[in-house]
Amino acid sequence: MKMPKIHSTTVIAVLHNGKVAIGADGQATLGNTVAKSNVRKIRKLKDGKAVVGFAGSTADAFALMDKFEEKLSAYGGIVERAAIELAKEWRTDRYLRRLEAMMIVVAKNEIFIISGSGDVIKPDNDVAAIGSGAMYAQAAALALKKHAPHLSAKQMVEEALHIAADICIYTNHNLLIEEIE
Template structure:
């Protein structure tokens, strides 16, 4: 994954697309597999979406510097162990640490997390944002996937996974830092 000229602006990260869609009875999180270094594709099948937490009941996706994202995933898992079944509290505690800890403050990544009930975007600015419509898009293709998912979400018969899969395909057609090699994790309803 590569970054834009301003390394302290995680919203502008290039090199990934993460989409979280909350539908009727379920949630799906999708991530493309492309890892870029500048204008070169280094890897096409990276796994940027994972199940975390003591029971694997939390989905997490990341955009940004890979090592930084893994550090944040580990920290979030530790918070989930400390506050089991309390995703919001774990996210808030991580965001506080991320913003105030000298080491963590330098981490350049962004995360989308979800459990069966709620979804959040976490940033290094201390933000823990819950979308009003249940759809999150982060990374360079995040806005494309977000727009596509919002257009598809109310189509009858489409599950959260269906919406995520179709929206990611649209983002991959538009964003050069996003590929069609998509990994999707779900909780609840499946396609």
């Protein structure tokens, strides 16, 4: 009997007015059941100078976060370089390339999406989203940036996640949001 896959997650990051915020919901779904409602999908690295959000397999994401933190230390805290080196190793390493997850990494004035296919994407419009509710949250954040520029990056992330949670059955309203100035 095949075990149902765990589905979950909406992670979004917004860079606005010199501040970057990243947030995620807390739901993990197993088949058609909520397995856990308060999963922590955001982690601070390097004393809070970088924050990582993940979607996909939790164990895989933790392994990738550890690798990313190693790369961050090896490359003097340069987030873009660490992201590129992680993506290269993730794509070519026999063990790592089996890992099923995606990551958003934020640091001061930087947002990157990192995938196992070797992608390191610096998003247009300073908005990045991953996970099952990503497109709902991204659309909401882009609209907020355009039509409500008085909001902070953190407020935009929070509202975008609430909108995604209202639409996506794999996203809930238990939010964790971090901000870097």
